[in-house]
Amino acid sequence: MESCQWGSTPDGGMNRLTLNDDDKRVREWFIAQVKQYGCAVTVDAVGNIFATRPGTNNALPPIGLGSHLDTQPAGGKYDGIVGVLSALEVLKSLHDNNVQTYAPIAVIDWTNEEGARFPPAMLGSGVWAGKFTPEYAYGRTDLKGAKLGDELKRIGFKGEVPASYEANPLSAHYEVHIEQGPVLEAENKPIAVVTGVQAITWFNVELRGREQHCGTTPMDRRADTLLAAAQMIVGINAVALSIPGALASVAVINSTPQSINTLASSVQFNIDARATDDATLARLEAALEQRCREVAAQSGVELRAWDRFWNAKRTVFDERMVGFVRESAAEGGFASRDIQSGAGHDSVYTAARVPTSMIFIRCKGGISHNPAEYSSPEDIAAGAQVLLGAVLKYDAY
Amino acid sequence: MESCQWGSTPDGGMNRLTLNDDDKRVREWFIAQVKQYGCAVTVDAVGNIFATRPGTNNALPPIGLGSHLDTQPAGGKYDGIVGVLSALEVLKSLHDNNVQTYAPIAVIDWTNEEGARFPPAMLGSGVWAGKFTPEYAYGRTDLKGAKLGDELKRIGFKGEVPASYEANPLSAHYEVHIEQGPVLEAENKPIAVVTGVQAITWFNVELRGREQHCGTTPMDRRADTLLAAAQMIVGINAVALSIPGALASVAVINSTPQSINTLASSVQFNIDARATDDATLARLEAALEQRCREVAAQSGVELRAWDRFWNAKRTVFDERMVGFVRESAAEGGFASRDIQSGAGHDSVYTAARVPTSMIFIRCKGGISHNPAEYSSPEDIAAGAQVLLGAVLKYDAY
Ligand SMILES: NC(=O)NCCC(=O)O
Ligand SMILES: NC(=O)NCCC(=O)O
Numbered sequence: 001m002e003s004c005q006w007g008s009t010p011d012g013g014m015n016r017l018t019l020n021d022d023d024k025r026v027r028e029w030f031i032a033q034v035k036q037y038g039c040a041v042t043v044d045a046v047g048n049i050f051a052t053r054p055g056t057n058n059a060l061p062p063i064g065l066g067s068h069l070d071t072q073p074a075g076g077k078y079d080g081i082v083g084v085l086s087a088l089e090v091l092k093s094l095h096d097n098n099v100q101t102y103a104p105i106a107v108i109d110w111t112n113e114e115g116a117r118f119p120p121a122m123l124g125s126g127v128w129a130g131k132f133t134p135e136y137a138y139g140r141t142d143l144k145g146a147k148l149g150d151e152l153k154r155i156g157f158k159g160e161v162p163a164s165y166e167a168n169p170l171s172a173h174y175e176v177h178i179e180q181g182p183v184l185e186a187e188n189k190p191i192a193v194v195t196g197v198q199a200i201t202w203f204n205v206e207l208r209g210r211e212q213h214c215g216t217t218p219m220d221r222r223a224d225t226l227l228a229a230a231q232m233i234v235g236i237n238a239v240a241l242s243i244p245g246a247l248a249s250v251a252v253i254n255s256t257p258q259s260i261n262t263l264a265s266s267v268q269f270n271i272d273a274r275a276t277d278d279a280t281l282a283r284l285e286a287a288l289e290q291r292c293r294e295v296a297a298q299s300g301v302e303l304r305a306w307d308r309f310w311n312a313k314r315t316v317f318d319e320r321m322v323g324f325v326r327e328s329a330a331e332g333g334f335a336s337r338d339i340q341s342g343a344g345h346d347s348v349y350t351a352a353r354v355p356t357s358m359i360f361i362r363c364k365g366g367i368s369h370n371p372a373e374y375s376s377p378e379d380i381a382a383g384a385q386v387l388l389g390a391v392l393k394y395d396a397y
Numbered sequence: 398m399e400s401c402q403w404g405s406t407p408d409g410g411m412n413r414l415t416l417n418d419d420d421k422r423v424r425e426w427f428i429a430q431v432k433q434y435g436c437a438v439t440v441d442a443v444g445n446i447f448a449t450r451p452g453t454n455n456a457l458p459p460i461g462l463g464s465h466l467d468t469q470p471a472g473g474k475y476d477g478i479v480g481v482l483s484a485l486e487v488l489k490s491l492h493d494n495n496v497q498t499y500a501p502i503a504v505i506d507w508t509n510e511e512g513a514r515f516p517p518a519m520l521g522s523g524v525w526a527g528k529f530t531p532e533y534a535y536g537r538t539d540l541k542g543a544k545l546g547d548e549l550k551r552i553g554f555k556g557e558v559p560a561s562y563e564a565n566p567l568s569a570h571y572e573v574h575i576e577q578g579p580v581l582e583a584e585n586k587p588i589a590v591v592t593g594v595q596a597i598t599w600f601n602v603e604l605r606g607r608e609q610h611c612g613t614t615p616m617d618r619r620a621d622t623l624l625a626a627a628q629m630i631v632g633i634n635a636v637a638l639s640i641p642g643a644l645a646s647v648a649v650i651n652s653t654p655q656s657i658n659t660l661a662s663s664v665q666f667n668i669d670a671r672a673t674d675d676a677t678l679a680r681l682e683a684a685l686e687q688r689c690r691e692v693a694a695q696s697g698v699e700l701r702a703w704d705r706f707w708n709a710k711r712t713v714f715d716e717r718m719v720g721f722v723r724e725s726a727a728e729g730g731f732a733s734r735d736i737q738s739g740a741g742h743d744s745v746y747t748a749a750r751v752p753t754s755m756i757f758i759r760c761k762g763g764i765s766h767n768p769a770e771y772s773s774p775e776d777i778a779a780g781a782q783v784l785l786g787a788v789l790k791y792d793a794y
Contacts, residue, residue, distance in 0.1 A: 073654040074608055074662065116656035143655060180613040200612065202657055211471055211767040214646035214669040215597065216577040216739035219638055221763075226647055227634050233627035241616055249611035250623055252655045255648075257470040258540060259513040260599055260667045261740075262766040264648050265471065270657045272611040342613035343658075366618075369659040370608040 004029055004081065007071065013371020014077050017117040018070035019047070019148065024155035026069045030109055033088055037095040039107070043159030044168060046137050047111040047152050048124045050161075053091060055104040055395075061169035063101075063394055064354070065090060065387065066108030066125070066346055067177060072116045076373020078178045078363065084109055086176040086384040093388055101395045103171060110346040111157075112137075118148045119270070120202055120310035125346035127163045129353050134163055165353040172321060172394050173350035175358045176383040178375050180343050182366030190379045191336040191386055193326045194358035197348050198340060199281040199314040203271040205232070205292065206305035211257065211265040226255050226264040228301035235291040236271060239284065245276040246284040247342075266304075276340065278314050315348045321357035321394065328389030329359075334382050343368070355394075359386050401426055401478065404468065410768020411474050414514040415467035416444070416545065421552035423466045427506055430485055434492040436504070440556030441565055443534050444508040444549050445521045447558075450488060452501040452792075458566040460498075460791055461751070462487060462784065463505030463522070463743055464574060469513045473770020475575045475760065481506055483573040483781040490785055498792045500568060507743040508554075509534075515545045516667070517599055517707035522743035524560045526750050531560055562750040569718060569791050570747035573756045573780040575772050577740050579763030587776045588733040588783055590723045591755035594745050595737060596678040596711040600668040602629070602689065603702035608654065608662040623652050623661040625698035632688040633668060636681065642673040643681040644739075663701075673737065675711050712745045718754035718791070725786030726756075731779050740765070752791075756783050 006025040007016030016022045027049060031041050034051035042050045052062050067083020087107040094101065110128075115121030118140035126132045138149025152158040161168050177194075184192055209225030233250045240248035253269045273288060275281035289306060296303040322338075329336040339360060350356045361383040364374040403422040404413030413419045424446060428438050431448035439447045449459050464480020484504040491498065507525075512518025515537035523529045535546025549555040558565050574591075581589055606622030630647045637645035650666045670685060672678035686703060693700040719735075726733040736757060747753045758780040761771040 072608075072656055072659050074659070114656070115658065116654075119657050121658060180610050182618075198612070211469075212764070213577050213740060213766040214648060215595070215644065215671050215741065216763065216765060217644075219634070219644060221579075224634075224646070226650060227630060230627040230630035230647075233624060234631055237616070237621075237624055247612065247614075247616060249621070249658075249660060250627075251611060251652075251659055251661050252657050253623060253650060253652050255650050257513075258649050259469055259511070259766070260516050260649050260669050261512065261518060261646075262469050262471070262648055263646060265767075272657050274612050343610060344612065366613065367609070368613060369610040369656070370662075 009371060011371040014071040014075050015073050016071040017073055018112040018114065019151035019155055023070055027109065027157060030069065034091065034107060037091045042161045043157055044161040044163040045134050045159055046124050046127045046163040047157040047159065048128055048163060049109040050168065051107045053094065053105045055101040057102055058104055060103040061171040062104035062106035063391060064106050064108050064170040064173040064350065065391065066110055066173060067175050068110045068113030068346060070112060070114050072114055072369045074371060075369055076371060078373045078375050079180065079368055080113055082178055082375060082380055083176045086387050089384040090388045090391060103395055105391065106170060113346055117142045121344050122346055122349055125349040128165055129349035130165060131349055170350065170354050172354050173347055173356040174387055174390055175345055175347045176387050177345060177358060177360055178363040178368065179360040180363065180368035183339060184360065184362035185364065185366065187337060189335040189337055190362050190382045191329045191334045192339040192360035193322060193329060193336055194317065194341050194360055195322055195338050196317050196340050197315040197344060198274050198276050198342055199278045200312045200344050201273045201281060201285055201308055202310040204305060204307040204309050205269050205271060207267045207301050208304045209265055209301040212263045214261045214263060222263060223300040224263045225267045225301050228295055228299040229253065229267040229269055231295045231299065232292045235295060236288055239287045239291050243280065243284050243287065245280045247274045248284060248288060274342065312344055312348050315351050317351055317357040318355035321355045324390040324393040325357050325359050325386060328386045328393060331389055332382065332385050334386060359383050406768060408768040411468040411472050412470050413468040414470060415509040415511065416548035416552055420467055424506065424554060427466065431488065431504060434488045439558045440554055441558040441560040442531050442556055443521050443524045443560040444554040444556065445525060445560060446506040447565065448504045450491065450502045452498040454499055455501055457500040458568040459501035459503035460788060461503050461505050461567040461570040461747065462788065463507055463570060464572050465507045465510030465743060467509060467511050469511055469766045471768060472766055473768060475770045475772050476577065476765055477510055479575055479772060479777055479780065480573045483784050486781040487785045487788060500792055503567060510743055514539045518741050519743055519746055522746040525562055526746040527562060528746055567747065567751050569751050570744055570753040571784055571787055572742055572744045573758065573784050574742055575760040575765065576757040577760065577765035580736060581757065581759035582761065582763065584734060586732040586734055587759050587779045588726045588731045589736040589757035590719060590726060590733055591714065591738050591757055592719055592735050593714050593737050594712040594741060595671050595673050595739055596675045597709045597741050598670045598678060598682055598705055599707040601702060601704040601706050602666050602668060604664045604698050605701045606662055606698040609660045611658045611660060619660060620697040621660045622664045622698050625692055625696040626650065626664040626666055628692045628696065629689045632692060633685055636684045636688050640677065640681050640684065642677045644671045645681060645685060671739065709741055709745050712748050714748055714754040715752035718752045721787040721790040722754050722756050722783060725783045725790060728786055729779065729782050731783060756780050
């Protein structure tokens with residue numbers, strides 16, 4: 001397990017942006033691992049890797065155990081990675097104990113879950129679920145203009161199998177993940193039974209004002225694009241604070257022409273908007289748009305793009321699958337509680353096609369998307385054990 | 398004149414960042430021009446080009462006629478360029494009419510006046526005036542990390558002559574420039590007699606907060622660096638509006654790690670602060686710092702750098718030199734008025750060492766640092782004529 005550290009950073013974190021050279025190396029490592037356990041490997045057209053261990057009845061679609069090996073640019077060693085490693089532990093355990101499952105089991109590394117390099121997030125599982133076309137995914141670009149499709153080819157992970165739940169089906173999907181929030185730690189419990197995922201929308205916003213000389217243009221004769229963007233960012237925060245259950249964040253900004261004595265003429269930024277349910281998210285989105293349009297009108301800066309380029313509705317996981325997780329945790333003697341996830345996961349998209357649920361494990365201080373991310377070996381082992389139990393329950397059923 | 402268009406952009410503007418390939422070409426063109434008029438060319442250690450036409454008494458330091466050929470990244474065709482072309486017109490006129498001046502005349506292209514690529518502004522004239530060391534200038538870096546010293550060498554303009562008012566003296570300095578403000582147009586006058594330049598300070602500001610997950614971190618548990626920066630930008634604007642005679646602008650911002658679902662952990666931005674006099678600028682600076690420190694304290698974001706890396710005090714030009722410009726404008730029959738410049742100019746630094754003054758010409762809508770910058774051929778000709786008259790007056794004196 002220590003051997004999947006490509007992209008480690010000196011501060012204890014990871015920088016393994018999807019489809020970079022380190023992602024290629026960890027994918028190759030993953031394939032070598034699963035081959036030890038007698039798995040057949042298929043790579044689909046968007047680079048999702050399926051490692052399938054046969055069962056008794058191989059006419060059945062496999063039970064998926066998936067997560068992701070890509071990370072944030074300054075992320076941690078646990079987000080996603082723990083899910084894939086837990087699935088590998090389940091494989092190893094079945095293999096070492098010569099357990100024959102009824103259905104085949106597929107351990108999956110989904111492509112571009114983070115969305116950090118190629119927005120939006122959960123793109124690989126989204127294509128598999130038919131939420132995006134492969135062409136849409138291929139055309140996504142990173143900050144330097146590289147295209148996802150070209151990067152897939154470059155690292156040799158553009159597979160032959162169609163990226164589709166129809167051509168390459170699963171019968172169910174389980175995912176272990178770190179909580180990325182502070183609830184389990186506060187309640188001193190190692191495990192959460194994930195009942196669903198909150199609703200998410202990402203916006204791309206583009207503003208156009210005027211290049212003007214900072215030293216000669218009176219304060220009241222400006223169309224200052226960066227000032228307008230700043231007013232919007234402050235407004236976005238205020239709007240989110242005013243709506244219970246809502247979150248809104250701006251974490252990407254690009255300003256042009258970046259000269260100290262010339263007011264910016266164009267600014268691009270993104271908004272990450274979330275809410276516990278779809279109705280609250282709709283209310284949040286409307287309020288954000290209204291606030292930004294007000295700022296634009298008052299500042300003489302044009303709102304050139306207000307592009308709602310990604311929405312993932314609130315997900316409610318399959319009751320039976322959630323029940324299997326809850327039972328498995330109880331049988332393992334692990335204190336647990338139900339939780340709705342704040343972060344998106346590949347399970348959001350698999351849930352659209354097959355019965356899905358998730359297992360969260362406690363993480364330190366709720367810190368995630370940060371090099372300081374941490375879960376203890378004991379909690380990780382607990383997660384893997386709950387996963388194994390839940391898989392066997394689904395298989396028996 | 399049409400032949401110095403390297404770096405022209407399709408929108409009618411110019412992108413000739415200092416020491417890029419287009420700046421190399423325009424420098425070579427400049428040297429070819431001045432050689433036609435019998436000038437000796439020297440390039441100093443920071444790339445300032447002096448084209449000297451002998452006078453009767455060549456023991457005297459030359460009268461300098463300088464400005465700059467570099468531009469903003471999305472700048473106009475007039476800022477700086479008009480000053481060099483006016484000086485070339487004076488040369489041509491002396492040459493064509495076989496006028497022998499008493500003192501030699503030096504037409505000067507100062508390096509990196511804009512400061513857009515290598516902050517701060519007026520760096521070449523600043524080194525000449527002893528305000529910066531050559532080493533300081535060589536070490537300035539652009540957004541891509543290229544160093545000014547390396548770029549000077551790369552384009553072949555790191556000269557042998559020391560960049561110094563002592564080793565390479567002038568006796569006076571005149572500069573023609575577009576107004577970059579709306580006053581002359583509003584008063585329907587082609588010419589302004591520039592009496593001085595307002596005070597300028599540039600800050601580098603660096604903030605450090607925490608990378609956190611945008612979807613799982615409650616709004617009240619964040620150290621959101623980009624939000625803090627936005628609050629500061631809004632505050633900086635409010636502070637400037639509250640102080641008569643003050644301007645403050647933020648036009649450069651860099652945020653890390655630029656991932657839509659991870660709150661920014663570090664943000665860098667610059668402040669351009671100006672005021673009509675030094676006392677007002679001091680008041681402005683103190684209020685800006687106080688506001689930014691308040692935001693930092695309230696948001697849990699650390700103000701890691703508050704670096705006042707450039708200050709140019711208010712400049713008052715030499716009375717006699719100003720008088721020569723005023724008389725020359727009157728003799729040419731051009732309506733004029735006195736003005737204090739809002740923009741910095743190479744003349745700020747020459748004024749620290751030799752009698753200096755400037756001539757402004759009217760520009761459309763006061764627009765500058767913008768591709769739409771414009772001055773009419775008639776107004777430019779008027780500026781050159783006033784310059785010639787002022788030069789001859791100083792020479793006679
Ligand atoms: N789990 C996780 O951090 N996924 C990234 C997608 C999101 O932004 O929620
Ligand atoms: N003239 C001019 O635009 N100079 C640039 C220096 C400044 O920022 O004022």
